[in-house]
Amino acid sequence: IQASNTMVAARPITKFHALKPPSISVVDYLVRIHKYARCSTECFVLALIYIDRLVAHNNFILSGLNIHRVIITSVMLAAKFFDDQYFNNAYYAKVGGVPCVELNQLEVDFLFRVNFSLRVTTDEFAVYEHELEEHAKITAPSEGLPPLPLVKGPHGGGAVCPPTAPD
DSSP: OEETTEEOOSSOSSTTOOSSOOSSOHHHHHHHHHHHHOOOTHHHHHHHHHHHHHHHHHTOOOOTTTHHHHHHHHHHHHHHHHOSSOOOHHHHHHHHTOOHHHHHHHHHHHHHHTTTOOOOOHHHHHHHHHHHHHHHHHHHHHHTOOOOOOOBOTTSSBOOOOSSOOO
C-alpha cells in the first residue's frame, strides 16, 4: 500500500521489516546511535561493510521499512566484534528503539545472512573508510553535521565504550 510516497507493509517481509517506517530519519538515527552507543567510529565503517555483505549475499533490499533495524544490528555487531568494551543487547535495543527480544532475533538472523563473516581486512576497511570520508566531505556541510572524527583506542583499535550507561 502506498500513501504519501511512503510504503507500508501488510506484513513484514523479513525480521528486519517494520509494518510502517519509523518517524526518525536515518541521519538522526545514526546521530542517536553515535551519541548513546558510544562505540568507536570504526564501528560505523564496519557496520557499513556488514550491511554491504548483507545486501550482496542475500539480494537483501534496503528500504525505509528495514534500514533502522539493519543499522542498529550492524552497529551492535561491529561494537561486539571490534571494541574492547561494549554494552549488552538490552542497552543497544533501548538506544535503537527496538524490543530486546527482537534485537536478539535480528542479531542471529543478520549473522546467518552474512555467514558469520565479521572479519574485515585492513585493505577492505581502508576502502570503505576512504569512501565514507569522501562522502562526508560532500554531504556534511549540507546536512549541517560535522564529519565524525576517527578515534583510536589504546592499541590502535577502537575507542573503549564506558562501562556505565550515559544519562
